[in-house]
Amino acid sequence: MSGILGKKIGMTSIFTPEGESVACTVIEAGPCVVTQVKSIEVDGYEAVQLAFGEKKEKNTAKPLLGHFKKANTTPKRKLVEFKDFVVKVSLGDTIQVGDVCEAGEFVDVVGTSKGKGFQGVVKRHGFSGVGAGTHGQHNRQRHPGSIGACSFPARVFKGLRMAGRTGGNRVTVQNLRVLRVIPEKNLVLISGSVPGAKNSIVIIDNHREII
Incomplete structure (x- = not known):
């Protein structure tokens, strides 16, 4: 080589x-x-x-x-x-x-x-957002939505795709x-x-x- x-x-x-x-x-x-x-x-x-x-x-x-x-x-x-x-x-x-x-x-x-700096889930992972602006959804279009379970396991798993720093990688x-x-x-x-x-x-x- x-x-x-x-x-x-x-x-x-x-x-x-x-x-x-x-x-x-x-x-x-x-x-x-x-x-x-x-x-x-x-x-x-x-x-x-x-x-x-x-x-x-x-x-x-x-x-x-x-x-x-x-x-x-x-x-x-x-x-x-x-x-x-x-x-x-x-x-x-x-x-x-x-x-x-x-x-x-x-x-x-x-x-x-x-x-690309700190980016949301739509740009970073290709999420489609919460969806339409009806039924009171007036400010959720580019948000991740629900991220965790209820009382069990009562935590967010590591590695969950969320907003964060994007780009600048080898x-x-x-x-x-x-x-x-x-x-x-x-x-x-x-x-x-x-x-x-x-x-x-x-x-x-x-x-x-x-x-």
């Missing part, structure tokens, strides 16, 4: 060779710098740490500055580890989108969903097809929607096997 970090640019649509219009997400993937290569002897497991996105030096902690200096690179915004990295890399190498993605492959994309969308890779612009077009707002960081994992 390999992967790369990227920034979600937005959505568009392209035409397939068969003439079908397909909605896709545009991601600026890479270039990423290898900031650490972990081994079983030193770290207890094998992994490759990639860094993406520029960050000001004054906003970077001194231990991280030394970490980036060892890889001979500038401070980066995001660090992510990938296990079983197929591409053979060394400290300080640069990973391009063409190294880990090809058109026609299927990938998993990890992102942070849009935060979301993984699996098996999205790579429609097109544009290496000269570090762009990859992935079929369907990808979680997160524009300019948010996403992780692309593919399932390429070692040959």
Whole structure:
């Protein structure tokens, strides 16, 4: 398995060779710098740490500055580890989108969903509300209705779907097809929607096997 970090640019649509219009997400993937290569002897497991996105030096902690200096690179915004990295890399190498993605492959994309704040049950869980405004129901249209039992069990069960904070969660969308890779612009077009707002960081994992 390999992967790369990227920034979600937005959505568009392209035409397939068969003439079908397909909605896709545009991601600026890479270039990423290898900031650490972990081994079983030193770290207890094998992994490759990639860094993406520029960050000001004054906003970077001194231990991280030394970490980036060892890889001979500038401070980066995001660090992510990938296990079983197929591409053979060394400290300080640069990973391009063409190294880990090809058109026609299927990938998993990890992102942070849009935060929507505190929401009611209609928006959060798709409830239909209490119902019509007749029989005195003048202010209950978007309310949850009854939430518990009577004297037994005399409590509300854990996990009951109620109002609360919505969004801002780590979301993984699996098996999205790579429609097109544009290496000269570090762009990859992935079929369907990808979680997160524009300019948010996403992780692309593919399932390429070692040959």
